[in-house]
Amino acid sequence: MQSSTILCTCARGIVPALRAELEQLGYTIAVEYPSGVAIEGTMADCMRLNLWLRTAHRVLYRLAAGRARDPREVYTMAHRIAWEDIVPRKGYVAVISSVDTPSITNTQFANVKVKDAIVDRIRERTGSRPDSGPRTDNTVVFLYWHGAEAMLYIDTSGPSLSDRGYRLDAARAPLRETLAAAIVMSTTWQPDDHSFVNPMGGSGTLAIEAGLIATRRAPGIMRTNFGFMHVQGYDAKAWNTLRAQAQAGEREAPHAIVCTDISRRAVESARANARRAGLGNTLDPFVCDFRNTPMPPAPGVVVVNPEYGLRLGDEDELVETYGAIGDWFKQSCKGYMGYILTGNMELAKRVGLRAKRRVPFWNADIECRLLEYELYEGTRRTD
Numbered sequence: 001m002q003s004s005t006i007l008c009t010c011a012r013g014i015v016p017a018l019r020a021e022l023e024q025l026g027y028t029i030a031v032e033y034p035s036g037v038a039i040e041g042t043m044a045d046c047m048r049l050n051l052w053l054r055t056a057h058r059v060l061y062r063l064a065a066g067r068a069r070d071p072r073e074v075y076t077m078a079h080r081i082a083w084e085d086i087v088p089r090k091g092y093v094a095v096i097s098s099v100d101t102p103s104i105t106n107t108q109f110a111n112v113k114v115k116d117a118i119v120d121r122i123r124e125r126t127g128s129r130p131d132s133g134p135r136t137d138n139t140v141v142f143l144y145w146h147g148a149e150a151m152l153y154i155d156t157s158g159p160s161l162s163d164r165g166y167r168l169d170a171a172r173a174p175l176r177e178t179l180a181a182a183i184v185m186s187t188t189w190q191p192d193d194h195s196f197v198n199p200m201g202g203s204g205t206l207a208i209e210a211g212l213i214a215t216r217r218a219p220g221i222m223r224t225n226f227g228f229m230h231v232q233g234y235d236a237k238a239w240n241t242l243r244a245q246a247q248a249g250e251r252e253a254p255h256a257i258v259c260t261d262i263s264r265r266a267v268e269s270a271r272a273n274a275r276r277a278g279l280g281n282t283l284d285p286f287v288c289d290f291r292n293t294p295m296p297p298a299p300g301v302v303v304v305n306p307e308y309g310l311r312l313g314d315e316d317e318l319v320e321t322y323g324a325i326g327d328w329f330k331q332s333c334k335g336y337m338g339y340i341l342t343g344n345m346e347l348a349k350r351v352g353l354r355a356k357r358r359v360p361f362w363n364a365d366i367e368c369r370l371l372e373y374e375l376y377e378g379t380r381r382t383d
Contacts, residue, residue: 001042001043001061001231001233002042003040003041003042004040004041004042004061004062004063005030005038005039005040005061005062005065006038006039006040006041006045006046006049006059006060006061006062007033007036007037007038007059007060007062007153008022008036008037008038008039008049008053008056008058008059008060009035009036009056009057009058009060010035010036010037010055010056010057010178010182011035011057011176011178011179011182011362012034012035012362013182013360013361013362014055014178014179014182014361015032015033015034015035015036015037016186017055017181017182017185017186018036018037018053018055018056018182019032019037020185021052021053021054021055021056021185022037022039022049022053025048025049025052027039027041027045028040043061043156043228043231043233044235044238046059046061046156046228047156047226047228047235047238047239047242048242050156050157050161050220050223050226050228051218051219051220051221051242051243051246052218052219052220052246053161053219053220054178054181054182054185054209054212054213054219055178055181055182055185056157056161056178057157057160057161057162057178058142058155058156058157058160058161059155059156059157059161060142060153060154060155060156060157061153061154061156062151062152062153063081063086063152063153063154064077064078064080064081064151064152065149065150065151065152066150067148067149067150068103068145068148068149068150069103069148070103070104071103071104071109071110071113072113073150074110074113074114074117074143074145074150075113075114075116075117076117077117077150077152078113078114078117078118078121078152079117079120079121081118081121081152082121083118083121083122084121084122084125084126085232086139086154086231086232087118087122087130087139087231087232088130088139088230088231088232089126089128090130091130091131091138091139091230092130092131092132092133092135092138092139092230093115093118093119093130093131093132093138093139093140093141094132094133094134094135094136094138094139094140094141095111095112095114095115095118095132095140095141095142095143096111096136096140096141096142096143096155097110097111097114097142097143097144097145098142098143098144098145098146099143099145099146100145100146100147101145101146101147101148110143110145111143114141114143114152115132118130118132118141119132136155136158136159136227137158137159137225138158138227138230139154139227139230139231140154140155140157140158140227140230141153141154141155142154142155154227154228154231155227156226156227156228156231157226157227158225158226158227158230159225160178161178161219161220162176162177162178162179163177163223164177164219164220164222164223164277165222165223165224165276166208166222166273166274166276166277167203167205167208167273167276168272168273168276174202174203174205175202175205175206175305175363176205176363176364177205177209177219179361179363180205180206180208180209181209181212181213181219182361183206183303183339183341183361183370184196184206184209184210184213184303185213186359186370187301187303187337187339187370187372188301188337188372189210189301189337191210191213191214191253191254191255192254192255193254193255193299194255194299194300194301195255195256195257195258195296195297195299195300195301196210196214196255196256196257196258196300196301196303197256197257197258197293197295197296197300197301197302197303197336198210198257198258198259198260198302198303198304199260199261199290199293199302199304200260200261200262200290200304200305200306201259201260201261201266201267201270201285202261202263202266202269202270202305203266203269203270203273204259204269204270204271204273204274204283204285205273206259206303206305207257207258207259207270207274207283207285208270208273208274208277208279208283210257211253211257211274211277211279211282211283212277212279214253214254214255214257214282215250215251215252215253215278215279215282216249216250216251217246217250217277217278217279218243218246221243221246221247221278222276222277222278252281252282253282255296255300256296257282257283258293258294258295258296259274259283259285259286260285260286260287260288260290260292260293261285261287262287262288262289262290263287264287267285267286267287270283270285271284271285290304290325290328291324291328291332295332295333295336298334298335298336299335299336299337300335300336300337301336301337301338301339302329302333302336302337302338302339303339303340303341304325304338304339304340304341305340305341305342306318306321306322306325306340306342306347307321308342308343308344308347308366308368309344309347315344315347318344318347319347319350322340322342322347322348322350322351323350323351323352325340325351326350326351326352326353327352329351329353329373329375330353330375333375334375334376335375335376336375337372337373337374337375338353338372338373338374338375339370339371339372339373340370340371340373341361341363341368341369341370341371342368342369342371343363343366343367343368343369345369348369348371351371351373353373354373355371355372355373356372356373356374357371357372358370358371358372359372
């Protein structure tokens, strides 16, 4: 396929991290949206992006764009596309969408119209039609239809890129992998210069994402199925070359990555997840109270994701916990940069430290802040 617009989608609040990733990979940003970033590229670029992007949910390759005032015009737009050259023979196609238009009240109806256009076109050109349904493990088509603006994409990711493949065991309310990566990337942590410490680590997602960055391990290297593999012209040889090049660039983590949790079950989960992520030699989580977490020599970064008192934990008990985190930061983390991710700013006040920076994030439907604290060695007060 020729060059076209590629839309990389992400969660709210993660766009700056995704933009930085794309620029680091050498791409020029064309358009930035509240939940995505657009660039120009080919299907070969889509393969590379699916392998390397840590904060994106999906990589969408645009096939068509135009105006659509009703379902009939969406059908016409979709029918013009040469699906017989896109969907494999004896293939399976699913249509997913983001629809917000007064033209219809049932968004699933828009999906059905696109699916009908695809199978009608292929049957007219070939005499047979592909199977279709809700599964996203084969060819996936994405419809964006807001107002009168409509766009059709091939979803080259299939299942969300947040599904890395390492997290089969999870603690309560785990962070999504893409959010965890964005949090790590939003700190001042430099893997070549700093240790990374994650008390209250739960199932290890934050520490594992840091480990993948430190070892230069591609986040998509564990995945065996992507949407681009189910598009005609898929170049398996080129994909295998990309994977081999990524694996050849892996290394040992230059500095310590530490993960602890007071729950033995959570630590067992984190340890199993780290092994599946290929970080068995890099990360060995263990059980302890966060205040007993061993701190490698400074400089370093310490990131804590305590309960918010919204879904988990009793808020009265958490008042004490947040105060204890502040005390531990001051007493045991001197020379580090400290970070707390929280969705409860009232509890955050109990830390007793002035945040140098506040980075907004969304953890599912909870608006959160990543609070940054500079934990001085000694004092910088001047009279």
